[in-house]
Amino acid sequence: MDENIELFSYYQKVRLLPQSELSKTLLELNGLSKSPYREMQRAMLLSLLHGNGDLTRAQLILDGIFKSNDAVNDYFKPAAYFLSAHNAELRRFDEVLEKQNQQLKDAQRRADQLAQKLEDIKTIERQLPSRPRSPIGGSAVPVISSSSSSEIKP
Structure with a gap:
């Protein structure tokens, strides 16, 4: 079987494994001798682990395959380009997700601050002396009319 096809079959198999198995x-795999095929497998596993720095390490492996002048590596370059593009897409998704998570945290913090301010205002309102209620349609404050100019007589 073609080694590139085997690589994609390998990827299909390992992508379903839990993180601990990966x-x-x-x-x-790290304990085995290096070969372009195993380096591709390592890059695939690192891209699936998706931990801190794993995508970068995977990209470094793929870059080594890209830059190599070895004819054996030439055979794996199309698969390496594919995996590299896939990893770049994962990095973009990670960046967007990280940005959205930060925005969510900021919005939650602002909502908590506003809720606290609202509770503070409610507490202040409860501490105020109660005002007499006015009749419906009336005003709570008496209105003094200044339309008549009557003199004050002693």
Whole structure:
């Protein structure tokens, strides 16, 4: 079977593994001698682990394949370009997600601050002396008419 097809079959198999199994598989793979095929597998596992710095490490492996003048690496370059583009897309999604999470945290913080201010205002209102209620349609403050100019007589 073509090694590139085997790589994509491998990817299809390992992408369903839990994180702990991916880490274990990567450790096992790191113990084996290096070859372009195994380097591609390592890059795939790192892109699936998706932990801190894993995408960067995967990209470094892929860059090594891109920059190599070895004819064996030429065979894997199309798959490496594909995986590199996939990882770039994952990084963009991560950046968008991180930005949205920060916006969500900021909005939640602002909502909490506004809720606290509202509670503070309610507390102040409860501490104010109660005002007499006015009749419907009337005013709570008496209106003094200044239309008549009557003199004040002693």
